[in-house]
Amino acid sequence: MSSTSETGTARPGTGDPFTGLRLPASLLLVVLGLGFTATYWGESWVVAFTQWPVGLVTVAVIVAPRRWAPVPIVLGGLVGWWTMSLSEVRPLTAVGFGVSVAAQALVGSVVLRWRGRGRPWLRSQGDLARWLVAGTLGPLLGVLALAGFVAAAGVQPGPSRSMLVVLATAFSQLLLVLPFLRLDRATLRVTDPERWAQWIAVLLATSAVFTLQDEVAWAFTLVPLLAWGALRLTLTDMIAQLFVVSVAVLTFASLGVGPYSVSLREGTAVHDSTVLHLFLVSAVLLVVPYTLVAQLFRERSAEAHRERELVGRIMDSATRTAIIGTDRDGRITLFNVGAELLLGYDAREMLGQTPASFVPRSELHAQAEAVGTAPEFHRIARALTKRSSEPRDWRMRRRSGEMRTHSLTITRMHDQRGEVVGYVCTSEDVTARVQRQDALLAALLSEREAVERLEQADRMKDALVSTVSHELRTPLTSVLGYATMLADGDLGDLPPLVAQTLDRIINNGERLRSLVEDLLVLSRVNAGQLDLASEPLDLRDVVRSAYDVVAPQLETRALDVRVTLGESKALVEGDAGMLERVVLNLLTNALKFTPDGGQVDVSVKLEAEEAVLEVSDTGLGIPLEEQDQLFTQFFRSSIAKREAIQGTGLGLSIAHAIIEQHGGVIGATSEPSIGSTFLVVLPRLGVGAR
Template sequence: MAVTGFVAVWGAPDGGRVTGIWPAGLATGALLLARRRHTARLLLAILVISFGTVWLGGRPWDVALGFALGSTLEALVVARLFTDGREDRPPLRSDDDLLSYFRACAAGGILVAAAGFLTSAVTGWGNPVLVAISVATAHMASNLVLIPFFCRPPNQESIASQSERVIQWATIVVVTPFAFLPTDFPSVVFIAIPVLAWGALRLSPKESLAQLVAVLAFSIFMTTAGFGPFADVPDRYDMPVDIRGVLLALFAITCAIIVVPLMIRVGQQIATARESAAERDIVQRIVDGATGIAIIGTDHDGRVTLFNPGAEKLLGYEASEVLGEHTTMFHTAGAISDKAKELGVRDNFLDVVLEMTKPGGAGTLVRFRRKDGVERTHAMTLSRLVDNRDRTTGYVSTSEDVTDQIDAQRALEEALEAERQAVDRLREVDSVKDAFVSSVSHELRTPMTSILGYLEMLGEGAYGELSPDQNKAVHRVSDNTQRLLGLIDDLLTLSRVDNDGFDYVDRVFDLREAVRAAYGVVSPAWQERPLTVSLHLPEEPVPLLGDRDMIERVTLNLLGNAVKFTPDGGSIYVGLELEGDFAEIAVSDSGIGVPQQEQAQLFNRFFRSTLAQKHAIPGSGLGLSITRAIVEKHGGTISFTSEAGEGTTFRVQLPVVT
């Protein structure tokens, strides 16, 4: 703490009045880990170290004393608020823990701001308001970033594969210097945030926190050395030099409040999934262990998919004899007729089943026919299994011979309750996942749109004419931001597919216009490349019932891929033909193709071929999965042929209006 504190003060800009990003989080962390009886000695050590580092860093002794007292009191308050007086290592795993973490850091920032204001006002050292803001943001950033290392984070391993981890770290290594080399565009630093969010979602807590610290350490080093978008802000806008530290601290705060909540949310999801899996195992053990209860599961059509040992014992069949057979084999025609009359429905097996699945049908008496032909009366409960859209996926019946199964009634109720809880928990996990992805994508889209707007204004000279090199840099940043925005749009589209599907209105439109519009949108991508691109459209209109924008997106995705994966000197063909009741869109290229062994995965989400990775061709791996979903939503089909090194041809067939 002494070394990093001295470096922070020493690295503060010349002419500044504050102490840089002083390691307040280390002071707080020491108190979090210490026993109560050591608190006084630790506070004295923090006071001495804080005073020494600030004083030796070139600040007057009275200023150093004021800052040291504020830092010491801040560390005590943050530690006490976060732990609520407990001595054990605090957890950081739940929403309540997260709230305590934010509340404690905010309180510490307010307290140290007050200390900075008073110190400045009493000693005449700098502007009191600016000193208070600078010290508060710096200490909040330090606490938010470093405190998680002293807590008990979510207990989960990395869910990313080794190759994904390598790619993710490589992306961090590439993106971070890129963000802090330019000095003209402060907003470009935010390209590091999605990469940090990626790590928080996929890596272990320790690894994602390590990435956070690595990025922020590099940003502090570069800014101190005079590089990056924050370094020359004071000179450029004629502002106090301490504003540089404020901007850097705000960037650190932004990164922390994105990474830490994501890390906690992923840990909660994994814990919930583990609990659900454990509950499923319990249900299976109950089902297999309930030898006095017949449990029969069926698919939507009533064919047996589950026949437990209890059913074998009570009905005399082996499971292998009944799997795949219809459940009518267990009942005589007379038994069905009697039950239909009792329930007041038609003398039909399906009507009886549907009535029995209604509320209030538990424990109803039904006659079962054993393998030896003997009928036995069972107390039976029939349940309908549904998916997350309340569609019937099957049925499960549990029954017992009422003559000797009274003692097993409790096991039956426990089995049903555990099964329902497992289904509810799985539905909850899926719902939380969809809502989380959609929420994060929406939150990321807003700053990306703002970045694009400012880049467009810069490119148009709204802030002064740019040199050719500056124009080139602006266009490069704009292109990469467009790619990131496209990835966010893809994630939002996938979220709609997973939930309620696409929102679109059926209208008749000319398919030629959609293909022509997509061709025009993609054309700038090849205008400066030596590519031969041709478009063939029929002379007569091609009427199609559907969503024009969605169909245009299909062509955009296919043609955009063709341009990306075709090297210079290649050729691309886009054609539309009418074949009977179907229109066929064909997009072919002479690009790198897809290896035969990987073609079965081409429409999988996030899949990218080895050739695409080898040639470092950018992409998210979502476009083709979205394309197929749109085509199938319109009642069409999509197919392709490809050879590695020879190119690829995609064909989309859609039913036309006749």
Template sequence: MTTNWSRKRALVVALCLVMIVVPLSLDGLDYRSFGGFPAVGFAVALVVYLGPRWLWWTLLVETVVIGAALTRTYEVSPVFGVAGSITVTGPALLVWYLLTRGDRQFEISTQSGERRLIVASAAGALLCGSLGGVFALAEVSPRDALLTGLMSFLSSLAAQLAVLPVLDRASRVASGTRTELIAQWTILLTIVALVLMPQTDLPMLFLIPAVLSWGANRGSPRSAHQQLLVVSILAYLLTFLGRGPLAQAGDGVQDVSGPILLYLFLVASAYVTILISGSVARLQRVTDKATRSASTMERIFESAHRTLIITSDADGRITRFNRGAELMLGYRADEVLGRRANMFYPKYEAGKQARRLGLPGDDFRSLATRMAASREPWDWQMVGKGKRKVRVSLSLTSVTDDDGRIVGFLGVGEDTTDRHAANEALRLALANEHASVLKLREVDRVKQELVSNVSHELRTPITSIIGYVELLHDGTLGDLPSEQRQVVARIARNGHRLIRLVEDLLTLSQVEAGALVLQRAPTDLGAVVRAVCLLLETQLLTRSVELVMDVPDSPVTLLADAHEVERVLVNLVGNSIKFTPDGGRIEVTLRDEEKAALITVSDTGIGIPLEEQDQLFSRFFRASSATDNAIQGSGLGLSIAHAIVTAHEGTIEVDSEPGRGTTMRVCLPREGGAVADEPLVSQ
């Protein structure tokens, strides 16, 4: 396998291999005492550093190197040397797995990472001690094998705790100054030299963990772990060379007590350094996060220029007053801090809010507590600087301590003064509009009553006049000269026109009053269309306009009021006759479709402007084309036709273009029924 190795990686690998081989190759080492430290730590560190990609190559190289070193140092067979190497590579594999779970990044600055390091190093040391004791039984007595296992356990644990933390990638910066950190390094090395080089007393040894704790607290994690590694290697070398208090411990049992005390000292120093450094790193992260959160909240707090934010203690004394509150109420923050919040609202406002909340009193704490519990915004009238009144939509939130006691309140508000003014203006406008609508309804009711009464009153005398005119015209009361007969005929035509106008007014009054009642019966629409066309043909006797009718031979039956449908067709065909110049054509068609009957009246008349077509069915509306051509009409016919078709649950549509004619389509929903014997059509 090939890869691009950086110079740093190659240097680290070389250093680890040297630190594995050298401790195992020194002459005079006793595997029951000082043998092996810190080889196991660097073996584990190399596996963790290179990662899973190089795992098996790393273990193979370590097995060969360690086996060769053990064979040379302890003068054993190569097989025994390779077997002994397993006491190092086996724990290295186990610790790597427990630390990284195969792919997780090694990190001990978190609580979980710190816990994994302690558990993994203890498990690796236990495996190292067990394997060391088992392999030693082949060469030494059971007592020496047990001692070998104990020393292997302690040596392995101390080595891992000294070496592995150096690989941590924690990014915490030192809290101490550069001068302080240089002084701490200097003091640490000086104390190590003064305590471990001469034949000092054992209690002096505990000065070293104190200085290591100083470095772990004030320095960076990397610096603290490097100090731990340096102190561990120096303590091991000096004690191995017979220097310091540990070399003379045990009164003649140097080979047992000295190494045990040394390893326990190193383990204790490692735990102190690792735990303090990790705790400080976590505390710094929490502090940094809290600082960033506080800074963010402060920026949000002060940048909310359109939002009032006020905090107070439980008794209502103001503790924070943001820029939005300053702009809204006119006070500066230094003018209100420490004062009570009731300075912003009058006594009657507090009483009103207390009554809304069902409180017997209006003291701040009970009022604020109940408002916060409601979790709803409340409309408050607040008083700013200069007695300026401001309407605010205010939401309160209670601030509690760890025991759930209320220690303060947070108020967030929005200025709704303009909104309230607009709502009040809108309310007054709606009230005025409602009053106007009521007046218009009353006027409309009076008008409808007037139209209805006048129409009824006109109908009787007009009918009487038409009757007498017909008697004169028929000669019943005596023969009239030709000129007089023409005048009487003209009176009769205008009388009939007037009676139709009265009927239209009565129908319109019924429609507007909702009193139009249809007398539905099975009706043949074909018969209705034929009757209407026959009735209106007399109007074309003096005109050169062609009226064409296209009606199916078979009955087109539906439930309808034949009289009202006839009125619709009379209005539509009559309009076509009025608005079609001589030489034009009018076509009336009836189509029997599956669910409806479709009546179409089309002409080649003057047409209707597009912009006026949406008003075509409004009462009293007359198109500009009718006015311009001086064509008579009341503007009621199409509105009545539309009302009648709508009452039949049908639709009426218009398609027209000036100069190209008009097409009116009436669609009436079809319902089953037999054809009436005699359709109700005027003849």
């Protein structure tokens, strides 16, 4: 089976090469028959020229496949020459007629197929323009070619005969191609009785005018009927009516009946035939454009109606959105279902009103003041749309008197000239959202006040701690000084029981002094006033110094304490006293939390850019869920509380602050009943970043 395109012609190289030529061949046979009849049986050369179907040659070209288009052109020209040579015209005139036919077919087919594929359309104003150009330009060029040959034959055709040939061939080109153009299937919007009434009126008027009357003026009574049909019927109907009227008029004229009867006398034949074809061309040029434009108008009106219905359905379905349209003076022209539901007003009572009906005067004043204009809605809308189309919150009053908050967006409507003709307002009820925002804002303000009170209390606490610590430090120093003098025997020998009691006083006093020192350091940390010295030092020396402090405690403990410091200096820059406090805190904790028989390891290692202090033990450990609180002030693990191990929970937080201020990092890993490892990483002195 051959594959065909949309035009019904065979694709190149497939199927029968002559597929698609049957219709052009049939048309050329019809041209041959009608042309032979017009020239051989015609009673004058006028009849031959006016009744020769030149338009069918153009039709044969446009329905033929493009690659075969030259064939109908040539054959049509040959048929025109042969049939015209049968009449009384001179041979060169017959040749000119054949050339004229071929030229008109060529020009008409090129114009109709311009930038198109397949059979031409007649459905737009561009198609209409091509049809008009093809029906007028082709005959003009054809007549010019014919006139040249006639002049060469020594005959002067004269302007009247030239006009007749132009009108006759234009009529043939314009009318005969119409049934072969592709038309849109327009929907008929009239009732069958009206359609048949128009048809019957046209037929009766044609019969009456062209058989009973001899006055040319009566022929124009047919024009209103054709205009009625062009306005109401489809293009297909009107093309059919044109054919019926044209055939009837030409038949009556050839029979010598009616106002356009063609006289057999040579003197009046040209005039009568010219008037006849002028009427027919006028009818075609009236009906076809008028019908097509009316059809396009109906289609666009129907499309616009469908769009309006769609927009209406969309607006009516937007029950949670108020859509309000106004004219340029602010009078309401649209009030959708959503506006009715959200505001409680009926659309019919709101049309012609202004938004001031539901916008309080105070709100209009507030919005007008914000944009610097008068408190009238259309002036506010004009000012807002000049700036931006961002939504703004408006307070609106429902019919019940309840005040609601709407997020309102206003946009302009323009006409075709770009002038503002009105405004479209779309809004949503955001009262609940505004209430939530207000509640959230109130909660935030309350929380902010609470935070400020807490910060004030914290500052008061820090001030109290600092003051109390300073006030305790002086008397505590005196107490420990005198107690030490008594213990050393500076004031005489003491009984054993008194000496033992005095040792307890000194030990607890030292604990109290350590607590006071921690509190003083903590207050400086919280105040951001922890001033550290900055000097080069060997981290190993810091560890040795701290170890010497805790060494006396090891004499009464059964612990395996190992200190590994390495051979190379671990040079860092910092405050020796504060770093010793860190190491001392880590050693003291390791000793406190490691039972007798356990092991404590202290080491200093050097990495590429860091000095690393590691303190590990095989003590009680820290629960995993509590490890992220290790460096929090006053934190003590649940194991420390259960085992009643003394401590304030300040040492590690102070150590963390000190190490951070040295540009280092402190961290820990621990497992209950296995032990803990603390790492302190400090930047090495004199080693640049890689």
